[in-house]
Amino acid sequence: MPKDIIEKLKSxxxxxxxxxxxPTYLKWQMVKDTPAKKKYVVCNVSEGELDVFKDGFILENYPTQIVEGLKIALKTIDHSYGYIFLRKDYxxxxxxxxxxxxxxLPITIFKEKGGYLSGEETVVCQEIEEQILRPRQKPPFPGQTGIDGSPTLINNLETFYYVALIAKNQYKYTRFYAITGDIKHKGVFELPLDWSLKRILKETGNWLVDQDFFAQVGGGASGDILLPSELNRSINGVGSLIIFDKAKTDLYQLMERWVNFFMKENCDKCTPCREGIYRLREMIKQRKIESEVxxxxxxxxxETSFCALGKSVATPFRSLIKKVLT
Structure with missing residues (x-):
């Protein structure tokens, strides 16, 4: 393991x-620099978002590299113990x-108990501690106060995969994209980071030439809706791309799928999220959009939801209604 791995992650x-x-190096540096007798490193493989499946592909095809990346973290961070935090079916x-x-190795294979919300880093800590599955207030962040109050590094398994490559100077600035929807070639593709969404679809044979379509980027529930004219940009967030043929898509059924997902997965902790999602579902079921409401x-x-789930609910609905429904 290179002694300068954090510098390599930064570079x-x-x-x-x-x-x-x-930035991965900042997380690693925070945990490394925070004094504690015990620290933790968690490989997060919760992957609970609708139609996101890249982590399962990586786990199936590159488990050795994932474990190698985790080992590098354990060697870099003194007094640390590891977990591989897995979705139930994984x-x-x-x-x-x-x-x-x-x-x-000082690593436990851990089975998550929750669903989508289990992927949130403070809920990961709650689960491992066998506490109620609800997000914690941030700050403090897990890198400062995580599992059992100890500094905790939590990274997605794809991140650990690339840590292993970076340590060996084999990183080629790629990432994994899960592509699905009304297309011919569904699957997971490892492609350059800087490729535009349009190029990704064309290179994988998934650009719809004769159909009016739209895309959902960054998750099958919380992802933003983009029109073909907006696909000349690279992807941010989760490497997920879902294509919808407009002629084949009932937009209200699609929104109902999203809202039912959020209804099922929210933790009921905060009123804005719980009641807001309920009100949204009632509107969608009636197929009546009240713009001012x-x-x-x-x-x-x-502005007032406690965690990222509630804060992200508006993204797909607002963009779909504005760009496609109206």
Whole structure:
């Protein structure tokens, strides 16, 4: 393991691949520099968003690199213990393989108990501590006060995969894209970071030439809606791209799918999120969009929700209604 791995992560400008796109080296440096007798490193493989499946692909095809990246973190951060935090079905499928790869290492293969919200980093800490599955107030951040009050590094498994490559000087500035929807070639593709969404679709044979379509980028529930004219940009957040043929898509059914997902996955902790999503669902079920009511609803959700789930609810609905429905 190179002694200058944090500098290598900084030079590579590796951003977290779980959605927040936070600089990886800053997380590592925070945990490394925070004094404590015990520290933790967590590989987050919760992946609870609708139609996002890149982590499962990486876990299936590159488990050795994931574990290698985790080992590098454990060696870099003194007094640390590791967890691989797995979605329920991933736990059933990959537990034995990962146990073989982590034999004699201070790493536990952990089965998550919740759903979408379990991917939020403070909920990861709550789950491992066997506490109620609700987000914590930030700050303090897990890098300062995480599992059992100890500094905790939490990265997505794709991030650990690229840590392993960066350590060996094999990083080629790529990322994984999960592409699905009304297209011919669904799947996960490892492609350059700087490619535009339009180029990604064309290079994978998924650009719809004769159909009027729109895309959802960054998640199958919370992702933003983009029109073909807006696809000359690279992707931010989660590497997810879903294509909808407008002629085949019932927009209200699509919104109902989103809102039912948020209804199921919210933790009921804060009133704005709980009641706001309920009000939104009632409007969608009636197939009646009240623009002025929605403006107030978006404001309340984004400004007063406790965690990122509530704050992100408005994104897909607002962009779909503005760009496609009206």
């Amino acid at each position: 590579a400008n590796l951003l977290g691949r779980g959605g927040a796109s936070f 736990y059933q499928k990959y537990k034995k393989r990962l146990e073989k790869l982590t034999k004699n 929605l403006k107030d609803l978006w404001l309340v959700l984004e």
